[in-house]
């Protein structure tokens with residue numbers, strides 16, 4: 001590889017980012033291109049638990065909408081920073097579960113203020129070598145999230161978020177991967193796409 005590679009998987013909740021990114025990192029490592037999976041949590045679960053302990057309903061009740069969005073944006077910034085720095089220093093591949101684009105879409109979908117601030121904050125990060133948009137029908141994503149049972153998103157939120165991704169100025173540069181199939185089917189497509197990209201890198 002000519003230089004360390006950053007691969008980011010983006011898409012709505014339930015599109016399979018976590019499942020696919022972990023599988024991809026394992027596969028790349030078995031192929032000899034040592035890769036590490038990086039999650040990018042926004043702190044919702046952790047802050048939710050903290051809020052309960054403090055007698056609040058949830059993270060938003062604890063921090064307020066703007067406070068929660070700020071903390072979430074900063075946490076995700078730190079997670080991306082860690083992955084990018086690690087990739088540069090170790091000269092290894094980082095497979096990222098979410099990237100800055102996900103936070104832009106989340107904020108826009110929730111009609112949060114401060115998306116310009118987020119864009120400035122995240123502008124220090126390089127464009128990943130490859131961004132795969134896992135394109136799933138919102139109905140299927142909703143089913144998966146319900147089955148997962150760790151969080152919940154309304155179908156209308158997921159539909160709005162899917163529209164949000166497509167309206168990003170960067171969307172044209174994303175590689176769209178059909179994510180409606182089984183994990184194995186989607187992974188096979190991703191391996192092809194990523195394999196080509198890595199070969200192109202030399």
Ligand SMILES: Cc1cn([C@H]2C[C@H](O)[C@@H](COP(=O)(O)OP(=O)(O)O)O2)c(=O)[nH]c1=O
Nearest residue numbers: 013014015016017018019144148181182183
């Ligand atoms: C990829 C995939 C995931 N799942 C399950 C695993 C998880 O419990 C849930 C959501 O997948 P997950 O990988 O967590 O999606 P994301 O990180 O984008 O939110 O759906 C399926 O049932 N089928 C699939 O094809």
